[in-house]
Amino acid sequence: MNTLPGATRSWVEKELPDGERIEEVVRLRGGWTSDMRRLELGGPAGRRSLVLRSFTKPFYVRHAEGLMTREADILRLLGDTDVPAAALVAVDATARHCDHPSLLMSLLPGTVRLEDRGADDRAELLARQLVRIHRLPVAGRQRPRTYQAWTSPERVTPPADTRRPGLWERAVDVIRREPPAYEGRFLHRDFHPGNVLFAGADGDCRISGVVDWVETSWGPADLDVAHCATALALLHGVPAGLRFAERYVAAGGVLAADDDAHLYWRLLDALGFAPDAEKVAVPWRELGRDDLTAGVLTERLEGYVEALLGRYA
Known part of the structure; x- marks a missing residue:
């Protein structure tokens, strides 16, 4: 059970x-x-549920106008597509x-599933869904902002x-160069x-929703693939992360043909999780992955960086 602050409750109602x-x-x-809440509503038409996202952490409050306005625009855009968004x-x-800055949206069916059991089947679904997202026809005036890198050589902490x-x-040296050209x-x-x-x-598992569109950007498909691959390596082990790009290509996606370019995007993402990926572990452990200790994540991240250099360098 939870409550809503008075001003927020009044706005919602x-x-x-x-x-x-x-x-x-x-x-x-x-x-x-964000603080995420499910709101159970009742009225003349019966019961239904909505979701309220609120930014309460100072960093996200400072950037809320850009982040939430972007997500609102993207949700409007996706309403006319087959992407399962709120x-x-x-x-x-x-x-x-x-x-606090807040966004109110519909509740999507389904749950987040992070367990190792069934991870391969879910990775296949993730790859197919990502291909569909990347194929969305977006007119110039509807394009989101150009992607922003989440780390740089000076900010990487081993x-x-x-x-x-x-x-x-070696890994940091790869991202010292200028970003490769991309479509x-x-x-x-x-x-x-x-x-x-x-x-x-x-x-009979299927994707029922894709959430959190505040960072939506325009950039290389490799970068989205890299981010999901890093997460899979941390969640399920290095091989799971390495296989994701192959799954994406098998599903019809197109990645950089040049290994050096592909390695750049993969490491640009992976190095953003250094030194220990503890930030992502907090919500993952909250969802039941107590095994993802700081030590496990550090070992997997380092092993993943090593494997990427071994395969693509």
């Missing part, structure tokens, strides 16, 4: 049809950047009416207890198992 009211507020687990209800990106400092130096695509930019909802049993 003003956005609802006459006679509809919030009957229950339930915190949703697994979020890191429908926008309302947004208050500057907290003019709410206690694990404190690494026994292979030379490995990290722009519509990117989710934060596509990974924690932002995808699944429905159905293991033998």
Whole structure:
């Protein structure tokens, strides 16, 4: 059970049809950047559910106007596509009416699934879904902003207890060069198992929703593939991360033909998780992956960087 601050509750209820009211507020687990709540509503038309995203951390509050306005625009755009995204209800990106910057949207069916069992089958579905996202026809005026790198050579911090400092130096040297040329695509930019909802049993699993569109960007397909691959390596082990690019290509996706270019994008993403990937582990452990300790994640991240250099350098 949870509650809503007074101003936010008033704003939500003003956005609802006459006679509809919030009957229950339930915190949703697994979020890191936002407070996520499911709102159970009741009214003349019966019961239904909405989701409220609110930025409360100072960093995200400062950037909320750009992030939430972008997500609202993207949800409107995706409403006319076959991508299973939420429908926008309302947004208050500057907290003019709410206690914190907030976005109200429909509730998608399904759950986040991070367990090792069935991970290969889910990775296939992830690859196919990502291909469909990258194929979305987006007119020039609808294009999101150009991607932003989430790390740089100066910001990479190797694990404190690494026994292979030379490995990290080699990896950082790869991203010191200018970014390779690329053909722009519509990117989710934060596509990974924690932002995808699944429905159905293991033998009939399907993607029922893709969430968290605040970082949507225009850039190389390799970068979206790289981000999901890094997450899979951390969640399920290095081989799972290495295979994802192959799954994406097998599903019809197109990646950089040049190994050096592909390696650049893969490492640009992976190095952003250094030194220990602890940030992503917090919501993952909240969803049941208690085995993902800082030590496990550091070992997997280092092993993944080594494997990428071994395969593509």
